[in-house]
Amino acid sequence: MLYQLFSILIFPGFLFLAVAAQFAEFMDRKIYARLQNRQGPPWYQPFADFIKLIAKEELIPSAANPRMFKMMPLFAFSSAVCAFLYIPLYRMHSLFYFDADLIVILYLLTIPTLAFFIGGWYSTSLFARIGSVRSLTQLFAYEVPLFIGILSAALLADTWSISELTVFYSSHPFYWLFNTIGFGVSLIALLAKLEKGPFDIPEAETEVVAGTFTEYSGRHLAFLRLTLNVEMVVGSSLLAAVFLPFGYEFGPVIGFFVYLCKVIFIIALLSLCRTVFARMRIDQMINFCWKYLVPFAFIQLLFNLFLKGALVR
Amino acid sequence: MRENKKFRIPIGPQHPALKEPESFSVALKGEKIKGVDVRLGYNHRGIEKACEQRTYVQDVYLIERICGICSHTHSTCFVQAVEEIAGLAVPKRALYIRTIIGELERVHSHYLWLGVAGHEIGFDTLLMYSWRDREVVMDVLAMLTGNRVNYGINCIGGVRRDIDEAQTTEVLKAIDILEERTKYYIDVATQETTIIKRLSGVGMLTREEALRLGAVGPTARASGIDYDIRQKDPYAAYAELEFDVITDNHCDVYGRTVVRLKELMQSYRIIRQALKKMPQGPISVRAPRKIPAGEAISRYEAPRGEDVHYVKSNGTEQPERVKVRAPTLANIRTVKYMLRDRYLADMPIVIAAIDPCFSCTDRVVALSNSVTKKREVMEWQKLRSYSIEWYKKQGIDFTDLNKRLASVK
Numbered sequence: 001m002l003y004q005l006f007s008i009l010i011f012p013g014f015l016f017l018a019v020a021a022q023f024a025e026f027m028d029r030k031i032y033a034r035l036q037n038r039q040g041p042p043w044y045q046p047f048a049d050f051i052k053l054i055a056k057e058e059l060i061p062s063a064a065n066p067r068m069f070k071m072m073p074l075f076a077f078s079s080a081v082c083a084f085l086y087i088p089l090y091r092m093h094s095l096f097y098f099d100a101d102l103i104v105i106l107y108l109l110t111i112p113t114l115a116f117f118i119g120g121w122y123s124t125s126l127f128a129r130i131g132s133v134r135s136l137t138q139l140f141a142y143e144v145p146l147f148i149g150i151l152s153a154a155l156l157a158d159t160w161s162i163s164e165l166t167v168f169y170s171s172h173p174f175y176w177l178f179n180t181i182g183f184g185v186s187l188i189a190l191l192a193k194l195e196k197g198p199f200d201i202p203e204a205e206t207e208v209v210a211g212t213f214t215e216y217s218g219r220h221l222a223f224l225r226l227t228l229n230v231e232m233v234v235g236s237s238l239l240a241a242v243f244l245p246f247g248y249e250f251g252p253v254i255g256f257f258v259y260l261c262k263v264i265f266i267i268a269l270l271s272l273c274r275t276v277f278a279r280m281r282i283d284q285m286i287n288f289c290w291k292y293l294v295p296f297a298f299i300q301l302l303f304n305l306f307l308k309g310a311l312v313r
Numbered sequence: 314m315r316e317n318k319k320f321r322i323p324i325g326p327q328h329p330a331l332k333e334p335e336s337f338s339v340a341l342k343g344e345k346i347k348g349v350d351v352r353l354g355y356n357h358r359g360i361e362k363a364c365e366q367r368t369y370v371q372d373v374y375l376i377e378r379i380c381g382i383c384s385h386t387h388s389t390c391f392v393q394a395v396e397e398i399a400g401l402a403v404p405k406r407a408l409y410i411r412t413i414i415g416e417l418e419r420v421h422s423h424y425l426w427l428g429v430a431g432h433e434i435g436f437d438t439l440l441m442y443s444w445r446d447r448e449v450v451m452d453v454l455a456m457l458t459g460n461r462v463n464y465g466i467n468c469i470g471g472v473r474r475d476i477d478e479a480q481t482t483e484v485l486k487a488i489d490i491l492e493e494r495t496k497y498y499i500d501v502a503t504q505e506t507t508i509i510k511r512l513s514g515v516g517m518l519t520r521e522e523a524l525r526l527g528a529v530g531p532t533a534r535a536s537g538i539d540y541d542i543r544q545k546d547p548y549a550a551y552a553e554l555e556f557d558v559i560t561d562n563h564c565d566v567y568g569r570t571v572v573r574l575k576e577l578m579q580s581y582r583i584i585r586q587a588l589k590k591m592p593q594g595p596i597s598v599r600a601p602r603k604i605p606a607g608e609a610i611s612r613y614e615a616p617r618g619e620d621v622h623y624v625k626s627n628g629t630e631q632p633e634r635v636k637v638r639a640p641t642l643a644n645i646r647t648v649k650y651m652l653r654d655r656y657l658a659d660m661p662i663v664i665a666a667i668d669p670c671f672s673c674t675d676r677v678v679a680l681s682n683s684v685t686k687k688r689e690v691m692e693w694q695k696l697r698s699y700s701i702e703w704y705k706k707q708g709i710d711f712t713d714l715n716k717r718l719a720s721v722k
Contacts, residue, residue: 035438036437036438036441036442037441037442037445038441126320126322126323127322130322130341130344130657198435198507200435201658204435204658205329205330206329206330206432206433206435206661207330207657207658207660207661208657209328209329275438276438277436277507278431278434278435278436278439278505278507278508278510278511279434279435279436279507279511279658280507280510280511281510281511281656281658281659282344282656282658283344283656284510284511
């Protein structure tokens with residue numbers, strides 16, 4: 001009981017995740033800055049930002065629905081944290097697991113976007129409303145390739161449980177190389193989910209100010225930002241567990257180190273994409289997702305179906 | 314029902330896409346723009362009027378502060394008009410120095426524009442890169458004139474500082490670096506997929522429309538209009554220098570980007586020639602304090618387009634009338650046309666593509682109430698009493714305050 005509480009609250013649960021999220025933001029910003037030939041922030045900058053925002057006054061628009069407005073950041077945050085508990089990090093099995101937990105993770109990762117939408121909608125600002133509608137529009141474009149990409153990897157392992165999936169890929173080394181297309185597709189979809197890089201359309205500052213977050217301030221904004229960072233860690237951990245499932249057999253210490261390397265690698269890839277592309281327009285983004293990402297995800301799916309017949313049986 | 318409802322969003326007077334206050338009220342239907350209302354006047358500083366109350370020498374420095382980016386443009390344009398009225402023969406060397414500073418200014422302005430354009434389409438890497446390289450030309454300007462902006466190099470009858478041998482080599486060295494970088498940016502802008510996707514086909518302005526709306530500068534040249542004051546009505550030393558007027562037939566934001574980048578290459582060419590051909594001699598002639606009565610109009614090809622100054626003198630130390638038509642005023646009308654039926658996401662880059670400088674453009678013609686749509690012109694006295702009344706309503710009485718202050722004394 002005590003061990004489980006420790007796991008949920010401290011390591012590898014809530015506290016570890018919160019700290020890791022801030023470090024992920026630091027890493028993202030630092031890599032982004034160095035690629036742009038800038039100095040970048042010091043390592044404690046995300047923490048300082050967080051503390052500063054917590055201390056700030058929070059303003060709620062008088063026309064907004066205060067309960068919904070206040071609830072949505074926590075809602076988004078808690079669902080992102082929950083998803084983390086089901087992802088195997090440095091052991092083959094995650095903290096909690098059951099059949100079909102992969103579906104639950106994907107579902108829990110969708111909730112923050114919905115919460116952003118509702119929060120933005122209820123804040124009644126025009127910019128927030130446009131931003132929230134955009135984030136929902138985007139959701140319908142990237143969710144499908146993300147799901148197909150991740151589930152086709154699970155298809156090869158013949159399981160809907162992410163822990164079983166890692167067990168399968170550990171017992172069949174180098175099978176994960178077959179999922180490279182799916183990895184690429186999911187990485188781009190993750191970029192869209194995190195509202196980063198060429199897909200930061202919902203919060204395009206030159207068009208809709210801060211989009212969904214325009215009216216948020218103080219504590220709520222701090223938690224919204226933390227949610228995005230947590231999502232970044234959870235998303236990269238998910239991708240690491242599904243598409244880079246190796247290095248579990250060396251015990252927890254080396255396993256943890258390997259896990260960190262994987263996450264840093266994925267975050268670096270995300271930052272690189274963010275650096276080299278201009279922001280797309282919402283219509284271009286949807287075209288791109290349905291014309292290129294979805295077909296590639298389907299190629300991966302078909303490939304894995306054939307592979308399953310040829311290899312596994 | 315609801316889908317057909319248009320709603321208006323305010324882009325400005327305060328908005329992250331705009332670097333200066335200006336109001337664009339956008340009627341949106343979904344993501345599509347159905348109409349734009351442009352309202353000028355948030356940054357009006359009354360410089361034209363202020364010029365009438367100062368001497369010509371003071372005016373040169375005041376006029377220079379019309380714009381932070383094309384400050385040399387405005388001061389040169391003004392002194393050219395004054396020199397014409399006074400009939401001053403400006404030394405050749407001074408004209409060459411004006412040309413060199415003017416072209417360096419164009420380089421820094423176009424680099425600045427490239428960064429801003431990158432930022433508007435969400436490509437901050439381009440912003441960081443181009444602004445880093447812009448520092449090279451800023452340093453050159455600081456070395457030649459002493460200032461990074463508002464160079465203060467012009468005076469009536471010539472320039473204030475000479476360019477020596479050591480400075481010439483420094484400038485040439487910097488030009489080599491900048492040319493290398495510009496080639497790189499031309500490659501980036503013409504090959505990078507996401508940039509082309511965001512720029513081409515956006516903000517279409519056909520040749521006919523550009524002529525009808527009176528577009529100037531790179532905005533017009535990107536629509537295939539071969540119009541450059543440097544060639545049509547050469548001033549300073551441009552008549553003796555060789556360069557091409559860059560035009561493009563894309564008619565969109567992509568075309569404007571290409572025109573600006575290629576113009577940079579021409580600027581390097583002009584600067585190299587000017588440094589080589591620069592004759593020896595004095596850099597200024599003595600100008601009289603009192604300018605004889607007369608009037609003159611002066612034109613200058615600013616980085617943003619044609620800049621026009623009109624000066625009327627009455628034989629005293631102070632001008633009777635100074636009138637400035639900054640290039641943005643000519644271009645701002647095209648924005649409304651270009652934005653029709655476009656996406657909201659295109660709005661920042663379409664506005665940025667004319668390289669707007671709102672503080673140069675701003676003028677107050679009439680006040681119109683945004684609610685009742687009633688227009689009225691307010692005289693100074695009326696405006697004053699209006700403000701006193703307004704503050705009275707807020708509970709601050711200035712007339713009373715003055716009396717009390719007087720009684721304290």
